[in-house]
Amino acid sequence: MKFFLDTANLDQIREANDLGVLDGVTTNPSLMAKEGIRGEENIRNHYVEICRIVGGDVSAEVISTDFEGMVREGEVLADLDPHIVVKVPCIADGIKAIRHFTTKGIRTNCTLVFSPGQALLAAKAGATYVSPFVGRLDDISSDGIALVAQIVKMYSYYGYSTEVLAASIRTTQHIIQCLEVGADVATCPLSAIKGLLRHPLTDSGLATFLADYHKLNG
Ligand code: G3P
Numbered sequence: 001m002k003f004f005l006d007t008a009n010l011d012q013i014r015e016a017n018d019l020g021v022l023d024g025v026t027t028n029p030s031l032m033a034k035e036g037i038r039g040e041e042n043i044r045n046h047y048v049e050i051c052r053i054v055g056g057d058v059s060a061e062v063i064s065t066d067f068e069g070m071v072r073e074g075e076v077l078a079d080l081d082p083h084i085v086v087k088v089p090c091i092a093d094g095i096k097a098i099r100h101f102t103t104k105g106i107r108t109n110c111t112l113v114f115s116p117g118q119a120l121l122a123a124k125a126g127a128t129y130v131s132p133f134v135g136r137l138d139d140i141s142s143d144g145i146a147l148v149a150q151i152v153k154m155y156s157y158y159g160y161s162t163e164v165l166a167a168s169i170r171t172t173q174h175i176i177q178c179l180e181v182g183a184d185v186a187t188c189p190l191s192a193i194k195g196l197l198r199h200p201l202t203d204s205g206l207a208t209f210l211a212d213y214h215k216l217n218g
Pocket residue numbers: 006026028031133135136167168169170187
């Protein structure tokens with residue numbers, strides 16, 4: 001399973017990249033706003049900066065909600081760097097735009113997906129990635145991981161090449177659940193990735209090994 005970092009924070013992206021396990025980055029307008037990135041040029045420069053750090057796919061989201069606007073924006077974003085994946089919301093014009101981008105060889109991430117039907121339309125339009133939002137479904141007492149599992153099964157059954165990118169991942173346990181159901185990618189906060197490392201038996205075992213070594217070696 002690939003790991004993407006779900007942030008526009010450059011320090012966090014550098015830290016995850018230095019760990020050597022980062023496969024890409026996803027951003028959205030809220031994450032860009034959180035970093036205080038404003039203005040079209042600054043936003044574009046920030047995407048380029050992220051691409052310089054990461055040697056993998058970087059999702060950059062369009063703001064337009066009409067077909068022509070999405071196409072215009074998406075083509076500019078795709079021109080910034082070969083690693084850019086144009087992120088498009090799962091609405092009617094978005095599906096049309098994904099089809100357009102697919103025919104032009106521009107890779108896409110269909111975002112804000114909350115049902116198997118939406119995931120089906122994304123795959124039929126040729127999306128590179130589909131992003132079911134796990135945490136936001138859990139927030140309303142639904143089952144986000146169950147949706148990821150449904151989409152993985154459906155795509156495998158029909159041989160769709162769209163990769164299932166589990167998004168709105170909030171916890172380390174979400175990542176393990178994504179692994180169990182066969183998600184292609186999980187896009188996570190850095191804290192959830194770092195949580196994978198933690199185990200008290202690792203810490204106590206290491207402390208004992210080092211103490212035993214130092215007893216004899218000073
Ligand atoms: O990748 C989508 C993600 O950023 C949404 O996460 O935690 O705002 O639901 P969240």
